[in-house]
Amino acid sequence: MKRLPIGIQTFSELVDPDENYVYVDKTREIRDLALSGKYFFLSRPRRFGKSVLISTLCELFGGNQGLFKGLYIEDKWNWDTRHPVIKISFGGGDFGSEKRFEESLFEVLSDNAEKLQVECGKTIKRPNSCFRQLIKEAWKKTGQKVVILIDEYDKPILDFITEKEQARLNRDKLKSFYGIIKEMDEYIRFVFITGVSKFSKLNLFSGLNNLRDITLNPTFSTLCGYTHREVGEAFGEYLEGVDLEKLREWYNGYNYFGEPLYNPFDILLFLAENKEYRPYWWSTGNPSFLIDLLKDQLRYLPDLENCIVDDFVLDAFDVDFIDIVALLWQTGYLTFDSKFERLGTIFYKLKVPNREIQISLNVLFLDYFTNLRKEHLGLRSTLYDALLKGDMKLIQENIQRLFDSIPYQNYANAIIQHYEGYYASVIYAYFASLGLPLAVEESSNKGRVDMTIILPQKVYVIEFKVDQPGRALNQIKAKGYHKKHLGNGRDVYLVGISFSSQERNIEEFDWELIES
Structure with a gap:
């Protein structure tokens, strides 16, 4: 049985017969990429295979034919041409000050110069000048155009995303550095830049305006990741x-x-x-930055997991403005459900990709909303059992305990305690953290119900109100939100929950059962 390549990011090691690793052949897509243009950018979440892709491109353009034995590309590539490859990774440097930034980048460039057996920086100690010299000297020495591969291009910015001044400084340094690539176009065969985020071209790649973004290109959709x-x-x-x-x-x-x-x-x-x-x-990650952004951008939580955006939102990501929806997508906590065109603009519907993210993301939100971290497992288990049994008294008590646990300082914003979406967000996170199939603002011909939970034997149709006792359950019945679920062999529970902004908890929990 072949070994699992956990943590292996070097192509030559992955395909080494002596190592006997499982390898998923991506060379068909890689060949299509390499032969279809010159300047490319790809954004994918962390640990998605970007570094392996960079390593594969490095060996391919370097002409190391023996490594590709038995792979799709083996007899479909011109191995007679070997290009000098400059491979830059920002994964391991120290970018906490201008001096350390330049030292880290200069060290990476010097390593490339040593591998290519050219000089760079003996008399020129500034990274931009060294980069320029490195490209030209590599071309001179080999007589072949240069390939430039940049991994984790955005890490010097993302590492300081909550420290705006340092993030801006690093962004501006990178913008200047990447601008060298366009300047040296005549010496370059191929450029590939990859990272997690999709920073605005205007603010980071304005000097490289011929960069082709293939992040959403179906042709290259499977370059990274497994089908x-x-x-x-x-x-x-x-x-x-x-x-x-x-x-x-x-x-x-x-x-x-x-x-x-x-x-x-x-x-x-x-x-x-x-x-x-x-x-x-x-x-493997610590998405605490999401909580910081939630504090700044108060949103109805379910909207984050079922929202529609356009290209302007997805492309507007920058140090000075970080839209939480764009960030959730870029970092892998949301993905695309579908896209459609309206009035000349392409819109994208987003969703949570899978159960792992649904549960984990909502547990994270609960940890922020409440003080129940140590008790979550027991409470969630009790709630799940109560939902399966239809124990409405226990469901009510469980939700009340949840809101009892919310620290006073979470209501410091005077608006939030009157905001229906806040209470709905907390309950949504609670239910979603169980991995339950939830429908949020499910449509009927007379409007949308706030939340629907569909279980094998039961359906819960839930409406929320703030300081409006008596209205939630009546609205469900008056608008017939529940009718689409009748006759499907499940008991249907109509649940109206009204919160008191003064007590910051449930003031009324009304329900009715329509048996199957």
Whole structure:
């Protein structure tokens, strides 16, 4: 049985027969990319295979034919031409000051100069000048145009995204550095830049205006990540006894308008850790920045998981303005559901990609909203059992306890305690953290109900109000929000919840049962 390549980001090691790793062949897509243009940009979430892609491109353009034996591209590439490759990764440097930024970048460029056996920086100590010299000297030495590969291009900015002054400084340094590429166009064969975020071209790549963004291009949608077919073919020996539909539900769902994708890290860890369903990818990062942004951008939480945006929102990401929806998408906590055109503008509908993110993201929100971190598991388990049994008294008590746990300072904004969306957001996060199938603002012919929970034997149709006792349940019945669920063999519970802005908790919990 082949080994699982956990943490392996070097192509030569991945395909080494002595190492005997599972390798998912992406060279068909890579060949299409390499032959279709010159300047490319790709944004993908962390641990999605970007560094392996960079390493593969490095060996391909370097002409290392032996590494590609048995792969799609083996007999479909001109191995006679070997290009000098400059590979820059911002993954390991120190960018906390202008001096350390320049030192880190200069060190990376010097390493490239040493590998290419050219001089760079003996008399020129500034990174931009060194980069310019490195490109020209590599071209002179080999007689071939240069390939430039940049990994984690945005890390010097993202590492300081909550420290605006340093983030701006690093952005401006990078903008100047990337501008060298356009200046040296005549010496360049191919440029590929990748990272997590999709910073505004205007603010970071204005000097490189011929950069082609393939982030949402269906042709290149599977360059990184695993398709369901690839998982089955490459990891078949490991998948014995695995419920493939459950695997898909938990980890598949990333969509860039091609086939839905798995994050490779999830698949590898799932197979290595006794095939237990856990939030492997989520656990490797610390998305606390999301909470900081939520504080600044008060949003109705369910809207974040079922929203519609246009290109202007997705492309407006910058240090001075970070739209939380754009950030959630770029970092992998939201993905695309569909797209459509209206009045000459393309709109995108977003969704949570899979169960791992649904549960983990909402647990994170609950940790922010409440002081129940240590008690979450017990409370969530009790709530789940109560929903399955239709124990309305226990459901009410459980929700009341949830709101009792919210610190006073969370209501410091005087507006928030009157904001219906806040209370709905807390309950939504609570239910969603159970992995329940939720429909938010589900439509009927007379309007939208706030929340619907659909279980195998029961349906809960829920409406929220603030300081309006008696209205929530009446609205459900008057507008017939529940009628679409009748006659489907499930008991239907109509639940009206009114909150008191003064007490900051439930003041009325009304419900009716319509048995199947």
